[in-house]
Amino acid sequence: MSKITVTSISGLSDYATTVRAFSTDYTSAVNETSRQFSLKLGEGSDPAKAEAVTAFLDRLNNMQTTVFDNVPAALETYATVVSTYENSLSGAGFQSKVWSDDGGAEAVSSALRGAQIDDIHSVKDSLQRAIDKVAEALESSTFDLSPGVTTAESDLATAATNRTDKDGLLQEAYASFVQGLGDSQAELDGLIAPLQNAQYTIQIPASTVMTAIQKGILTGDEMYYFDYLTSKEGFTVIKAVMSRKKGDIEALTELSPNLISEDHYQILAREMSEWTNKHDTSGLAAMNFLLNGMGKKTVEENNVFLDKLAVALTEMAYENEIILLTTVNSSKFKDNPDVMDPFAKREMEYNNLMGFILGTKSLKYGKIITDTPQWNNNIEGYGRAVQEHDVTGTFGFDDEGRIIVTMTHVNTSPKWGNFLSNEVTDTKIIDVSTNEDAFRLDGSFAEYDRLENAKKEVIYKTITDTLLSIGKTAGDFFVPGSSAVTSVLSASVKNDLNSVISGLADGLAEKGEGDARVKAIKSVSDSALETADLMANLTVAAEKYEQLTVAQKQKVDEIRSQFLGQGGYTISEEGSSKNVIQKPGTFDYRVQLRAKELDQYGVTSFINNKANGVDFSVSEYEKVLHQEVKSGNIDENVANYLLGKDSGLTFNTMNDEQLNSFKKGITYLDFNKDKLTDYSNSFPKYISSRYHQIGNISEQLGELHD
Missing domain, CATH: 1.20.58 (Methane Monooxygenase Hydroxylase; Chain G, domain 1)
Known part of the structure; x- marks a missing residue:
């Protein structure tokens, strides 16, 4: 026997009318709202700004199509599905209720009292969910379909004792209704996100x-x-x-x-x-x-x-x-x-x-709440005095262009609360002081973080992941290079770097990045392998860095900062205020280029550069180093590194002993005791200030290093 569905025709008719009214009202509302989008592009505008305005208008036009056309049409379709079901039932000879004049059969009676009541609730729930979603997206009132369901249940009970012989027509109408409901609901569900987007967009003037x-x-x-x-x-x-x-x-x-x-x-x-x-x-x-x-x-x-x-x-x-x-x-x-x-x-x-x-x-910036035990004369015993310390702060630059962040506490009046008779509450001490040396960060590759609970792992999977989803972390917070890198770049990945960079360019284009940036990336595939080597070098360096003791790290930081440029922050205190001053270099591609120059040339580029006025040749310096190696004063591999020869070393992967040997080798630049030279000091200044003007970067951008 066919499945029978019975409901209140008048309830369906009322619901269809209500949805249509909602659609009409919404259409009127969005037509009124559309006036907010009536913008005109002014003549004589800056090309970049004109492009931005055009992009904005294009976005609004697309939004208008969705909000002002698609949504009302979908609502109208939704109402039509319900109305069609109503008409089908009426056309089958039912006027107000779905039942027939000939008596009821027990099987049908049982179905009407049981399964069909479940069905009508299922239909109601589907309708309710869909219309609730639309109403929520529009921040509008929804429609409660429960009264209609109550009426339908009553109709089912009546129909159970008045068996209809028109269940075939009824089932056909019901099947059509369910199909239409599913299609219409899917359409509305697909419009929820655009509706929400439009809702919030039009709230921005x-x-x-x-x-x-x-x-x-x-x-x-x-x-x-x-x-x-x-x-x-x-x-x-x-x-x-x-x-x-x-x-x-x-x-x-x-x-x-x-x-x-x-x-x-x-x-x-x-x-x-x-x-x-x-x-x-x-x-x-x-x-x-x-x-x-x-x-x-x-x-x-x-x-x-x-x-x-x-x-x-x-x-x-x-x-x-x-x-x-x-x-x-x-x-x-x-x-x-x-x-x-x-x-x-x-x-x-x-x-x-x-x-x-x-x-x-x-600075542990933010409101601080302290609890201290206080004797309260109005209540026998001790209670807690709760004192709030609000904070004000400033952000700016000093005369040298360095960042200064300032924090000042503002104490408010104590407040009594949580009284505990004859019980002393422990004092909560908030330490807002900061170690003077808390930010001894290395500017070359691995700024390590000593903030409380801030240290997390940074995972570089492959050069592909590094380029396409750079900086993904295993935790919630990290400072670049603050922990061990878990893998080193493989040769096979390096060979695929050209396609990776092309993919990155495509990704930037999709994100709307500027043409110049995208073209630059697509055109530098010839240097991709070189970049991969640099990044591989950094991953190895970060891995070795984590194996050092704290004391060794401090030595490494000091030497690297001296030759590559120092990064980090210093902290000062004056009265109730504390300052954090940035030493630039947290992110600095020039630091990597300096390390690259050292790895390739050692100090020979400094000696051969006439602008430095060095009065000896590389071969003369090589003789000095050779003698110091024989005397055991300097490591042979480090000596070869200083001369730009194959040494198996890189500046970022040298340990603290090798770096100390490197630093000692720099002092031998002043080997001629008959002359008052200071090359051992001028070389660090030379290398640490290299590449400031790459790309003709304008002075207005400011220097990243002192």
């Missing part, structure tokens, strides 16, 4: 977007930000980075850091790095708004935010550095400022933001 474009804050490459406007957290993040206004940025700090997605942290890292440019007035103001907002959050909450931001930043920084190194290795582009400047500018900004992150963490 068009004037905010246009102002951001006009000021260069929002570019055509960054229009993909709108793809992530699908939640309240995403809306808050993107509105804050576009407007840079105090209220919007404070709203950002009020979010739970764990609810901000990885994609949104990527956007934050990209935009906040631009805020750190000392020439960007509104960006610096935004950083200070952020600090003041963070001052109302606990240290723990701020650390979660900063840790996740650091992960996103490091992924971008490593990607930028590898591309930059590859580009520099290409003679075609290394002297082209149009190609090089954007890389170098980003690197400087990434350095600055990492300085902000590490500096703020080192």
Whole structure:
């Protein structure tokens, strides 16, 4: 026997009418809203800004098609499915209820009282879920279908005693209804994400977007930000980075850091790095708004935010550095400022933001709550005095262009609470001091982090993973190179590097990166293997570095910083304020180039460079080193390294004893005791300042090293 479905025809009719009314009202609402998208491109605009405006308008046009056309049409289709079912039942001879005049049969009666009631609830639940999703996406009231189901149950009971002989027509109508319902629901489900995206997009005033474009804050490459406007957290993040206004940025700090997605942290890292440019007035103001907002959050909450931001930043920084190194290795582009400047500018900004992150963490920045035992005259015994320390902070640069992060505690009045009669509560002591030497970070390859609970592993799987998903971590926080690297690049992977770089270029193009960047990457495949060797060198170096003792690391850091350029942060204290000052070099492709020059030439490039005024030849220096090797004063392999000969050594992989031997070999540059020379000091200055002007980087970008 055919499956029988019975329901209230009047209920179906009412529901279809309601959905149609909802569709009509929504159509009217979106037509009104569409006026917000009526933007015009001004004449005489800057080409880059005009391109950004055009990209924005294109995005809005696509959104309009979805919101203003597809959604109302889908709702109308949804109502039509219900209405068609109603008409089918009416056409079969049913006017208000589905039952017939001839008596009921026991089998049908049982089905109507049992399985069919389950069926009608299933239909109702499917309808309810679909319409609830649409209503939620639009932040509109939903429709409760329960009353209609109650009516249907009553109809089923009646029909159970009044068997219908038209179950064939009924089943046919029901099957058509279920099929239509499934298709319509799938269509609506597919529109949920675009609806949410549109809902949050239209909450950002068009004037905010246009102002951001006009000021260069929002570019055509960054229009993909709108793809992530699908939640309240995403809306808050993107509105804050576009407007840079105090209220919007404070709203950002009020979010739970764990609810901000990885994609949104990527956007934050990209935009906040631009805020750190000392020439960007509104960006610096935004950083200070952020600090003041963070001052109302606990240290723990701020650390979660900063840790996740650091992960996103490091992924971008490593990607930028590898591309930059590859580009520099290409003679075609290394002297082209149009190609090089954007890389170098980003690197400087990434350095600055990492300085902000590490500096703020080192200060244990955030609200502090202390509990101290206090005698309360109004209550017998001791209680707890709870004192809150709010924080204010500043972000800026000193006269030498170095970052300074300042924190000042603001004590509020004590508050009584949680009284415990005749019981003493232990005092909670908050140590906000920071070790003067907490940021002795090496600028060559492996900045190691001594912050409490901050050390996590960094995993480099292969050069492919390094290029395409750079900086993926095994934990929530890391400083680049802070822990052992788990694998070394394989020769087979190096051979595939050309295709990897091509894939990276395609990936950047999909993300909307600039044409110059993409073209540069695609055109430097001839130097890809050289870059792979550099990265392999760094992975080995990081692995060996972790095997050293703390004392050995300090020696290694000191020597590497002297010759390659020092990175890290110093901490000072004045009154109630503590400062963290950045020593640039956290991310610096030039550091790798200096190490590369040492590995290739030793000190011979210094000796042969006429500008240095060296008054002896390489062969004369070689004789001196040969004698010192015979005397046991210097390692033979290190001597060969200094002369640019095959030694099996690289600067980044030398241990502390080899580096000390290297440093001693530098002192032999002053071997001529009859002359007052100071080559042993001028060589470190020479090599540590190399490559500052690669790509004709403008002075406005600032130097990364003192």
